Amino acid sequence: MATLSHDMTLDILRCLSVNDLLRFKCVSKFWCSWIEDPYFIKLHLSYSLKTNTNRSLIVRYCKYQFLSVNYDSPKTTRSLKQPLSEQKKYIQILGSCNGLLAVEDDDGRILLWNPSTRKYQVLPSTEIEFPSPPIRCSRSTYYGFGYDPVSDDYKLVRIVQLLGAKDEYFHSEAKVYSLRSNSWRRIKDFCFYFISYRQLGFLANNVLHLLAFKTPESSKKDLVGFDLRSEEFSLVELPDFCLDENIYFDVKAMGGYLCLSATYWELGDIVADVWIMKDYGVKESWVKLMSSTYPDLLLCSPSEVPLAFSKNGDKVLFHFKLNRDRRDSLVWYDLGSKRVEEVGIRGVPIVYDVDLYVESLVPLNLKPPRVRKKRTSTSKKKFCPERGKC
Numbered sequence: 001m002a003t004l005s006h007d008m009t010l011d012i013l014r015c016l017s018v019n020d021l022l023r024f025k026c027v028s029k030f031w032c033s034w035i036e037d038p039y040f041i042k043l044h045l046s047y048s049l050k051t052n053t054n055r056s057l058i059v060r061y062c063k064y065q066f067l068s069v070n071y072d073s074p075k076t077t078r079s080l081k082q083p084l085s086e087q088k089k090y091i092q093i094l095g096s097c098n099g100l101l102a103v104e105d106d107d108g109r110i111l112l113w114n115p116s117t118r119k120y121q122v123l124p125s126t127e128i129e130f131p132s133p134p135i136r137c138s139r140s141t142y143y144g145f146g147y148d149p150v151s152d153d154y155k156l157v158r159i160v161q162l163l164g165a166k167d168e169y170f171h172s173e174a175k176v177y178s179l180r181s182n183s184w185r186r187i188k189d190f191c192f193y194f195i196s197y198r199q200l201g202f203l204a205n206n207v208l209h210l211l212a213f214k215t216p217e218s219s220k221k222d223l224v225g226f227d228l229r230s231e232e233f234s235l236v237e238l239p240d241f242c243l244d245e246n247i248y249f250d251v252k253a254m255g256g257y258l259c260l261s262a263t264y265w266e267l268g269d270i271v272a273d274v275w276i277m278k279d280y281g282v283k284e285s286w287v288k289l290m291s292s293t294y295p296d297l298l299l300c301s302p303s304e305v306p307l308a309f310s311k312n313g314d315k316v317l318f319h320f321k322l323n324r325d326r327r328d329s330l331v332w333y334d335l336g337s338k339r340v341e342e343v344g345i346r347g348v349p350i351v352y353d354v355d356l357y358v359e360s361l362v363p364l365n366l367k368p369p370r371v372r373k374k375r376t377s378t379s380k381k382k383f384c385p386e387r388g389k390c
Contacts, residue, residue: 010040014047017054018099018116018359041361045098052311054359057330058101058115059345061352063090067345068115071356072311074330074343083113083120093353094200095145095156099360102145102156110156112179112364115357121364123177126184128160130173136165140194144201144208148228154179154362155228157201157208159190163216176231182365187231192224201226202253205280209236209258211251223251223258237283239275252305254316260286261305269293274306274316290316290335306333308356317343319354328352 055071070076192212279285327350
């Protein structure tokens with residue numbers, strides 16, 4: 001029987017799930033070396049991203065329980081063990097990129113975690129280098145996690161701000177953690193003001209984003225981007241209607257695009273619009289994806305940004321916190337028929353948080369094994385007649 005070539009084998013393996021690949025590492029040393037090769041890891045990830053496969057929802061409930069849910073078949077679920085094997089630690093997800101999750105536990109420890117390979121890495125701690133602040137001040141923190149393709153590095157951005165009660169004191173500190181160097185470093189300070197005490201960045205076009213104010217008194221929200229390649233902050237232009245104070249809007253990322261959700265009153269009805277930026281950085285490329293007055297889309301907060309597109313792009317997935325029933329809900333919204341279909345997840349209570357991630361083999365910087373020092377030829381053991389060898 002003819003054997004497959006190396007390229008044909010890799011072409012088949014790249015289409016498989018991470019669970020299958022982890023099992024196939026036991027087939028032979030050759031297969032194990034192929035699957036662990038950095039080239040194949042990138043090949044597998046690239047195929048998953050281009051074909052919208054190997055996508056999963058990670059659901060957190062009861063504060064510390066995690067569940068991986070198959071994106072295309074929500075009834076297929078898998079329980080996940082927390083990193084550090086401390087199953088009752090509260091963990092918050094700070095960001096998701098290429099299968100890696102940046103998470104923080106209730107002790108303030110930050111980790112990078114690959115749920116698919118069950119590997120994790122604790123990040124080194126870093127102090128907040130502030131001068132002595134006044135007694136009465138508020139503290140705000142921002143985290144953003146993403147990938148820099150130029151340096152082939154995963155980066156976590158942390159920005160901390162202190163603001164005095166009467167705006168007489170303001171201090172901002174921005175730092176970046178590099179997975180490649182496993183260290184933090186200070187970068188140029190952030191010259192905007194956070195809109196809430198804790199914000200999580202969203203990634204599009206290798207740029208982390210957040211909404212912020214230019215001044216503490218401002219009511220106009222600006223979209224600020226942090227380029228992971230140049231490590232520079234810049235403004236991203238929003239549609240003109242965002243200047244209208246009667247329109248409530250929020251911005252996130254979906255399917256690699258910036259996605260904006262706007263809610264407003266029109267002829268006595270509440271209207272929800274969803275826009276996406278087709279060409280990143282081009283203001284004129286904001287296009288309306290959908291517009292709805294469907295009641296089920298308006299039972300929670302004034303504005304909801306969808307999580308993701310379906311595999312063929314004809315539906316969008318929403319995660320709602322329904323105030324009416326005090327429960328969470330996942331729904332598909334059909335862009336063509338404008339119908340809503342609720343997604344049921346087996347084994348999940350009525351309240352939960354959800355994030356989207358792609359299953360991958362992306363590795364972490366695990367500690368290298370200790371190397372024993374070789375005994376030199378001159379270090380011979382001495383013999384003591386009374387005590388034996390010593």
